[in-house]
Amino acid sequence: MNKGGMMLLIFTEDEIRDKVKINEETIHVIEEAFIDLAMKDVQMPPIMQVDIPEHNGGIDIKTAFIPGYEMLALKVSSGFFNNYRLGLPSTGGVVLLINVFNGQPEALLYDNGYLTDIRTATAGALAAKYLANDSCTKVGVIGAGAQARYQLMALKKVKSFTHVYIAGKSNRRLLDFKRMIESDLNVSAIICEDATEVAKHSELIITTTPATSPILQSEWIQQGTHITAIGSDAEHKNELDPYILEQATAYVCDVVAQCEVLGELRTALQAGTIQETKNILELGDIIANKKVVRESEDDITIADLTGTGIQDTKIALYAYQKLTEEK
Amino acid sequence: MNKGGMMLLIFTEDEIRDKVKINEETIHVIEEAFIDLAMKDVQMPPIMQVDIPEHNGGIDIKTAFIPGYEMLALKVSSGFFNNYRLGLPSTGGVVLLINVFNGQPEALLYDNGYLTDIRTATAGALAAKYLANDSCTKVGVIGAGAQARYQLMALKKVKSFTHVYIAGKSNRRLLDFKRMIESDLNVSAIICEDATEVAKHSELIITTTPATSPILQSEWIQQGTHITAIGSDAEHKNELDPYILEQATAYVCDVVAQCEVLGELRTALQAGTIQETKNILELGDIIANKKVVRESEDDITIADLTGTGIQDTKIALYAYQKLTEEK
Numbered sequence: 089m090n091k092g093g094m095m096l097l098i099f100t101e102d103e104i105r106d107k108v109k110i111n112e113e114t115i116h117v118i119e120e121a122f123i124d125l126a127m128k129d130v131q132m133p134p135i136m137q138v139d140i141p142e143h144n145g146g147i148d149i150k151t152a153f154i155p156g157y158e159m160l161a162l163k164v165s166s167g168f169f170n171n172y173r174l175g176l177p178s179t180g181g182v183v184l185l186i187n188v189f190n191g192q193p194e195a196l197l198y199d200n201g202y203l204t205d206i207r208t209a210t211a212g213a214l215a216a217k218y219l220a221n222d223s224c225t226k227v228g229v230i231g232a233g234a235q236a237r238y239q240l241m242a243l244k245k246v247k248s249f250t251h252v253y254i255a256g257k258s259n260r261r262l263l264d265f266k267r268m269i270e271s272d273l274n275v276s277a278i279i280c281e282d283a284t285e286v287a288k289h290s291e292l293i294i295t296t297t298p299a300t301s302p303i304l305q306s307e308w309i310q311q312g313t314h315i316t317a318i319g320s321d322a323e324h325k326n327e328l329d330p331y332i333l334e335q336a337t338a339y340v341c342d343v344v345a346q347c348e349v350l351g352e353l354r355t356a357l358q359a360g361t362i363q364e365t366k367n368i369l370e371l372g373d374i375i376a377n378k379k380v381v382r383e384s385e386d387d388i389t390i391a392d393l394t395g396t397g398i399q400d401t402k403i404a405l406y407a408y409q410k411l412t413e414e415k
Numbered sequence: 416m417n418k419g420g421m422m423l424l425i426f427t428e429d430e431i432r433d434k435v436k437i438n439e440e441t442i443h444v445i446e447e448a449f450i451d452l453a454m455k456d457v458q459m460p461p462i463m464q465v466d467i468p469e470h471n472g473g474i475d476i477k478t479a480f481i482p483g484y485e486m487l488a489l490k491v492s493s494g495f496f497n498n499y500r501l502g503l504p505s506t507g508g509v510v511l512l513i514n515v516f517n518g519q520p521e522a523l524l525y526d527n528g529y530l531t532d533i534r535t536a537t538a539g540a541l542a543a544k545y546l547a548n549d550s551c552t553k554v555g556v557i558g559a560g561a562q563a564r565y566q567l568m569a570l571k572k573v574k575s576f577t578h579v580y581i582a583g584k585s586n587r588r589l590l591d592f593k594r595m596i597e598s599d600l601n602v603s604a605i606i607c608e609d610a611t612e613v614a615k616h617s618e619l620i621i622t623t624t625p626a627t628s629p630i631l632q633s634e635w636i637q638q639g640t641h642i643t644a645i646g647s648d649a650e651h652k653n654e655l656d657p658y659i660l661e662q663a664t665a666y667v668c669d670v671v672a673q674c675e676v677l678g679e680l681r682t683a684l685q686a687g688t689i690q691e692t693k694n695i696l697e698l699g700d701i702i703a704n705k706k707v708v709r710e711s712e713d714d715i716t717i718a719d720l721t722g723t724g725i726q727d728t729k730i731a732l733y734a735y736q737k738l739t740e741e742k
Contacts, residue, residue, distance in 0.1 A: 096525065098425075131465055131466065133463050133464060133465060134461075134463075136460050136461075136463045136476060136478065137460060138458055138460060138478060138480045138487065139458065140480060140515050142482070143515060143516050143517070145515075145516075145517070145518055147478075147487075147489075147513060147518060149463060149476060149478070149489065151463065151465060151474075151476070153465045153467060155469070160465065160474075162474075162476065162491060164489060164511065164513070164520070166513070166517075166518025166519075167518065168516070168517050168518040171517050171518070174516075174517055176517055176519070179518075180517075180518050180519055180520075182511070182520050184491065184509070184511070186474060186491070186493070188467050188470060188472075189470050189472075189495070189501075190470070190472070190493075190495050190498050190501055190503050190507075191472055191474060191493025191494065191495040191498070191506075191507050192493070192503070192507055193491070193507075193509050193525075196523065198423065198520075
């Protein structure tokens, strides 16, 4: 678009969805994001947050500057949980790409949060790739929203699972969810009574809820389980009983400094089930330095993913490249 | 603009410049911003900053949510000081207006930093209005960039000054500056040897430089002077000798929490010329609560302005209103 001397490329959600998919390429892009975070002198300021409780919503701003790239992304994401009353999706967002040589905005990716969904799902797949048992075929999912579906789509690229055990609040949503993943992923989906039953059957559990108190209890977790906790990304959110973090052989953060404020680590520190943060591993360090975390098939592992600005910059740069490469 | 289901109003710098000027209206808008900051339950998160020293630049993100308004602004501003080599202005920026009921982006004000210039200049005028002697006719300016000119344009709306004493690094720029303000503002502009001479002649001094060490020394400051320090808005910047803050009868911040990190207060705290921050006045408090700061014509007063997200939200809402009111 060029309007009165302004040069800013603008891309819509449809255009972005057309070019950016959950596949080996985007998993690789996010894998590189974690490696860069561990290895490069990345600048990733604390997340900027505005809470708007009067409208049951909030806005997050994330960014990261990775040396060696021409642009950085400034990612705005919103979650407004009364939006269903307005016929609007709860989550939204937009990404601004800014040139790091001169500060000029280069592109606006009007993705309504789609790129956030992709970079979150692919990070979940990476957590499973590096932490879960190779052999796992039975996956549990708590929460039946769009992100749960994206998580399974990404996981399918790294794990050959055959059965999905699901639990959630709305029966109608669970039925839709079952139908969609059975047709998309060629798996059997089993709707469970509750999270206890999900945990009993699953070798890998993904939690993708906006819960503010634990939805998984430590006594339910089977030996050998890997858990990826996606839901908690704000100071009031919490999905895991803090004793699960104590019980786990390995607890891994995307970024410790974020997880201790926004993730499962926050309640575990409060409960004293984790006493100090200095030895906690980060996913990027594990990937970059080929650290082996799982030492036995019986180990319980946890990945606490709060979502990082470097994932946003990487996926936006990838989207920009795909969107402009034919021009 | 409506592109593939996307509804986002986009306004260019030219359109914005046409509707938003330095005048009584914009001064009033920014006065309200300071009052809201003092009186309302405003949410203004810490400034998000990315420094890009390899390209002599950086990006700032500011925001504020003011209860009662339909939108908030997310303001991105950039300063890249090698841009002159590329034939680009050093500063730039863009403002995103986001609906606070549903999180949807409503408008993009592609202003290249113009609204930041306006809200900064009008804040300077307000500092002078509430802190400087009413009678002052002689104004000093250190730095001869665009913001210095905007400061004088805004100041002219609140003070009937007749003489401007200027100093700066580039003679050519000073000559241009003199020509412009003499023709725009009907004042006499006197180019001084240095800042010492400026201080000797001035009753009100505005500093608008990117200095990283003091450009005004305490022994130069005349009794009765008011100083508005605009330049320091980053952790490495500093325009005032910290002893000026000790010498002053009143030192006023836009926001204490910002000035102690980004403003003149930072070096004064380091030097020990200010020992504690708890009794420091904020400009909004003075305006809202009609506090009289200047008790005598001989008082020395200082306003330390780092720039606030609430100014950005207010000026963006005003611009949006002006830009859409005829449609």
